[in-house]
Amino acid sequence: MSGKAPCRLGVLVSGSGTNLQAIIDRIESGEINAKIACVISNKADAYALTRAALHGIPAIVHENVSFPERRSYDAATVEILRSHKVDLVILAGFMRILTDVMVNAYPNAIMNIHPALLPSFQGLHAQQQALDYGVRYSGCTVHFVDHGTDTGPIIMQSVVPVEQDDTEETLSARIQKAEHQTFAAAIKLFVEGKIHVDGRRVYLT
Numbered sequence: 095m096s097g098k099a100p101c102r103l104g105v106l107v108s109g110s111g112t113n114l115q116a117i118i119d120r121i122e123s124g125e126i127n128a129k130i131a132c133v134i135s136n137k138a139d140a141y142a143l144t145r146a147a148l149h150g151i152p153a154i155v156h157e158n159v160s161f162p163e164r165r166s167y168d169a170a171t172v173e174i175l176r177s178h179k180v181d182l183v184i185l186a187g188f189m190r191i192l193t194d195v196m197v198n199a200y201p202n203a204i205m206n207i208h209p210a211l212l213p214s215f216q217g218l219h220a221q222q223q224a225l226d227y228g229v230r231y232s233g234c235t236v237h238f239v240d241h242g243t244d245t246g247p248i249i250m251q252s253v254v255p256v257e258q259d260d261t262e263e264t265l266s267a268r269i270q271k272a273e274h275q276t277f278a279a280a281i282k283l284f285v286e287g288k289i290h291v292d293g294r295r296v297y298l299t
C-alpha cells in the first residue's frame with residue numbers, strides 16, 4: 095500500500111459536465127490521485143448529475159430558489175462541502191458568481207475553468223466575445239477564485255486558434271477539448287502539492 099489519502103474534490107456544475115467527465119476519467123485511470131466526494135448542481139436537470147450517478151458519485155441537487163439571497167445559498171453550499179470533507183472545490187461550468195462566504199471558506203482552494211485567455215473576455219459568452227473582438231487566438235484559463243469575477247490567480251492557460259469561419263459553437267467545442275486537458279493537469283498538480291501561490295503569482299513545481 096502506498097501514499098497519502100486521496101484529495102477530496104467537490105465539483106460544482108450547472109450543465110452538461112464534460113469537464114466533470116474528463117476529471118472522472120482521469121481519476122478512474124489512476125492519473126489523478128483524488129476522489130470526487132460529491133457533485134453539486136444548482137440545476138435539477140443538469141446532465142452532469144447523471145454522469146456522477148453513473149460513476150457512483152453522490153449527486154446533489156442544490157437549487158437556489160428557496161434561498162433569500164446569494165450568501166445564504168453559499169453558506170448552505172459550504173455546509174454540504176464540509177459534510178463531504180472536501181479539500182478542493184472545482185467549478186466545472188458552475189454558472190453562478192460566488193460570494194465571500196464561499197471564497198473565504200476555501201482560500202486558494204476553489205478552481206474555476208473559464209473559456210478564454212483571462213484577463214480577456216471575462217463573464218458570460220466569452221467565446222462570442224472573442225469572436226466579436228476578432229482575436230486570432232483564444233483558449234482557456236484555470237484559476238483560483240478570489241473575490242472578483244474571473245480575476246483570481248492564474249494556474250494554467252492553453253491557447254486555441256480562432257478560425258475565420260468559426261461560430262460560437264465551433265470555437266466553444268475547440269476550446270472545450272483544451273479545457274479537459276488543462277483542468278485535469280491543474281487538478282493533478284494541486285493534489286500532488288505542486289502549486290504555490292504568492293499574491294497573484296502561481297508557481298508550479
Ligand code: GAR
Pocket residue numbers: 108109110111112113114142186187188189207208209217218219270273
Ligand atoms: C465550459 O466550457 C466552461 O469553460 C464554461 O462552461 C462550460 C461547461 O461545460 N464555464 C464558464 O463559462 C464559467 N464562466 P461542461 O458542463 O461541459 O463542463
